[in-house]
Amino acid sequence: MKGLRTEDDIEQGGSSPPPAVLVTLLAVVLAGVIAVFASGVMVWVGVGALALGAAYFASRNATPKKGSGDVAKARRLLLLLDRGGVADCKVPADFTNEWATVYERVNKASLDMRTGSSALVELEKLRKQIELAVSILDKDKDPLLEARELRSSPLEPLLSYTQDSAATPGSGGQVVSKLTLGEEEELIGSGSDKLPDDWPKPAGGPSSSQDAPARPGTRGAMGSGSGVGAGIGSGGAEMESGLRELMREIEALRTTLAGGASESPRQNEDPAIRTPAQLVDAVVLTAADGIEDLAAGLMRANELASVAERVTNRATLLALNAALEATRSGSEAFAAIAEETRRLAEFAREATDTISRLSSEIEYKVGETITAIHATSEDAKNSLAELSGTAVPVPHAARSARVQVVRLLERCRELLSSLGAPQMPLMPGLEARPGSATKPSKGANSTQDNVENDSPPADKLPLEGILLIEGLKPGANLES
Amino acid sequence: MNLGTRGALTFRLGDYNFAVRVEEAGGVLDADRLAQLPGVTEPIAGVAAFRGEMVPVVDLAQYLGIESDAPHRYALVLYRGADRFALLVPEIPRLIPGRDLREAPPEAPDPELSDLFESTLETDQDHYHCLNYWQIFESIIPQTASAARDARARRTG
Numbered sequence: 151m152k153g154l155r156t157e158d159d160i161e162q163g164g165s166s167p168p169p170a171v172l173v174t175l176l177a178v179v180l181a182g183v184i185a186v187f188a189s190g191v192m193v194w195v196g197v198g199a200l201a202l203g204a205a206y207f208a209s210r211n212a213t214p215k216k217g218s219g220d221v222a223k224a225r226r227l228l229l230l231l232d233r234g235g236v237a238d239c240k241v242p243a244d245f246t247n248e249w250a251t252v253y254e255r256v257n258k259a260s261l262d263m264r265t266g267s268s269a270l271v272e273l274e275k276l277r278k279q280i281e282l283a284v285s286i287l288d289k290d291k292d293p294l295l296e297a298r299e300l301r302s303s304p305l306e307p308l309l310s311y312t313q314d315s316a317a318t319p320g321s322g323g324q325v326v327s328k329l330t331l332g333e334e335e336e337l338i339g340s341g342s343d344k345l346p347d348d349w350p351k352p353a354g355g356p357s358s359s360q361d362a363p364a365r366p367g368t369r370g371a372m373g374s375g376s377g378v379g380a381g382i383g384s385g386g387a388e389m390e391s392g393l394r395e396l397m398r399e400i401e402a403l404r405t406t407l408a409g410g411a412s413e414s415p416r417q418n419e420d421p422a423i424r425t426p427a428q429l430v431d432a433v434v435l436t437a438a439d440g441i442e443d444l445a446a447g448l449m450r451a452n453e454l455a456s457v458a459e460r461v462t463n464r465a466t467l468l469a470l471n472a473a474l475e476a477t478r479s480g481s482e483a484f485a486a487i488a489e490e491t492r493r494l495a496e497f498a499r500e501a502t503d504t505i506s507r508l509s510s511e512i513e514y515k516v517g518e519t520i521t522a523i524h525a526t527s528e529d530a531k532n533s534l535a536e537l538s539g540t541a542v543p544v545p546h547a548a549r550s551a552r553v554q555v556v557r558l559l560e561r562c563r564e565l566l567s568s569l570g571a572p573q574m575p576l577m578p579g580l581e582a583r584p585g586s587a588t589k590p591s592k593g594a595n596s597t598q599d600n601v602e603n604d605s606p607p608a609d610k611l612p613l614e615g616i617l618l619i620e621g622l623k624p625g626a627n628l629e630s
Numbered sequence: 631m632n633l634g635t636r637g638a639l640t641f642r643l644g645d646y647n648f649a650v651r652v653e654e655a656g657g658v659l660d661a662d663r664l665a666q667l668p669g670v671t672e673p674i675a676g677v678a679a680f681r682g683e684m685v686p687v688v689d690l691a692q693y694l695g696i697e698s699d700a701p702h703r704y705a706l707v708l709y710r711g712a713d714r715f716a717l718l719v720p721e722i723p724r725l726i727p728g729r730d731l732r733e734a735p736p737e738a739p740d741p742e743l744s745d746l747f748e749s750t751l752e753t754d755q756d757h758y759h760c761l762n763y764w765q766i767f768e769s770i771i772p773q774t775a776s777a778a779r780d781a782r783a784r785r786t787g
Contacts, residue, residue, distance in 0.1 A: 463660065463722070464660070466722055467658055467659065467660060467704075467722065470639075470658050470722060470723065470725060471657045471658060473725050474639065474652055474655055474657060474658070474725060475657075477636045477637045477652045477725065477727065477728075478636060478652050478653065480636065
């Protein structure tokens with residue numbers, strides 16, 4: 151019957167432990183009933199104790215058993231993924247066998263995600279480091295000593311070398327007196343003291359202040375410094391201005407990279423940089439404008455030629471009438487004048503005919519040229535489109551960013567060169583590209599050339615388009 | 631051979647070359663814009679001003695029935711006593727001195743023109759027909775009193 155429990159239901163219900171709430175409720179009711187029959191304080195205390203004991207017993211039975219540990223491990227892996235991995239990974243003891251391998255992989259993946267080696271993150275990191283270095287330099291302090299993170303940054307060789315340059319021997323002052331090295335250590339010494347072995351050294355540069363030659367422009371070499379700030383001195387100021395410029399460049403690059411994906415290439419383009427098709431259009435428009443002006447001038451010349459023709463006709467009529475009168479009168483003087491008038495009229499006639507013929511020829515050639523330019527423009531556009539289609543498309547933002555990065559590197563190299571430091575890799579990821587690595591022996595232009603050579607062939611097309619248009623101008627030797 | 635003329639003004643009309651003796655020619659003027667007269671017959675193209683006088687201009691090609699595609703832009707003025715009229719010609723007439731002209735055997739260009747035909751002049755290259763142009767004038771323009779008097783005098787004289 152409906153609503154009645156079957157034996158199976160009863161058996162299933164009997165096999166499962168009673169809920170803690172139900173047991174507690176039954177214990178309280180039972181205690182209450184007992185208390186009603188035997189009233190008294192001690193009885194009530196006993197009733198309470200009995201209820202608490204029942205509740206504790208029920209809760210012990212009702213608490214689910216702890217899982218086998220896999221779920222907990224999975225939760226810990228999720229937490230690890232969420233918080234990001236650590237560099238020195240230590241697998242917990244309870245992660246054994248496959249779980250240890252999974253833990254290491256998740257740690258590595260989360261560490262990669264957290265540290266992110268994208269260009270934007272690297273640039274942001276570099277920008278912050280430069281900003282930090284500038285702020286420390288503003289306080290006339292040594293960035294390498296004040297900020298430990300700068301020792302492992304790409305700026306370390308530059309900062310270190312500047313420090314070495316400032317600590318040249320013979321400066322006469324105490325270059326290094328008492329410097330805080332991190333939080334635990336202190337470095338005490340003077341200008342003639344050698345730096346400790348564990349002192350950060352520039353890559354490929356002089357290993358100590360003893361090896362560093364005195365360079366003009368540094369306060370240490372001028373002998374007027376008396377402390378770290380004074381030791382860094384003018385070299386630091388020069389470096390500071392260079393770093394500020396570097397930071398501006400990086401800011402621009404960061405903006406370009408960050409906004410390149412959302413903005414269309416047209417919006418990012420420099421107005422002075424035009425596509426080959428736009429150049430062809432510009433050439434055609436310029437030529438068309440010039441030819442239209444020429445045609446307008448030609449029309450005016452035709453009008454003047456018409457007036458000249460009428461004047462010539464009048465002169466011819468005058469000459470004829472003069473000759474007619476001279477013939478009738480028989481006067482030789484009159485005949486001579488009439489003859490001169492006739493010659494003048496003939497001369498004017500020849501000149502007018504020549505002008506009219508030239509004007510007609512120019513008008514015809516102008517019309518032909520306009521037609522040829524329009525036809526050639528279309529051909530050039532089609533050819534450029536075909537050639538551009540074969541080239542590997544390079545996003546404009548990426549190209550612009552690469553150019554800016556290369557300029558940035560060149561600035562850094564110039565800055566180092568002005569300080570007398572050897573070549574250093576500021577942003578290793580940009581120079582270590584196989585097949586496009588910059589050879590230091592080629593000088594500063596090699597990197598720029600390298601980037602320009604990486605541009606798609608379409609970048610070289612404007613000149614070809616212009617030459618194509620130039621070759622189709624009237625009088626041009628098409629075969630050549 | 632004495633032609634009785636010092637020269638001739640020649641012009642081409644259709645396939646024919648015509649000549650006007652210089653003794654009859656008063657001059658040549660531009661006839662781009664002729665003043666139209668109301669109620670005149672078709673051979674008269676209009677009137678033009680020549681040395682302060684009004685001269686009727688006759689379209690010779692239309693009068694002779696000669697097809698000429700070239701626009702008639704010039705007027706060759708003929709005068710006889712007090713009478714003047716002009717022939718509309720398509721080109722500026724060419725003056726040929728009398729020494730270069732010879733009298734040629736009379737040869738009418740067309741039987742219908744035999745009434746107007748007067749003489750034929752020739753050079754080494756071409757033949758030129760001289761017409762009695764005043765007959766054309768008299769057939770179109772009513773004679774004035776003075777002209778009639780002169781005509782009577784010529785007949786009686």
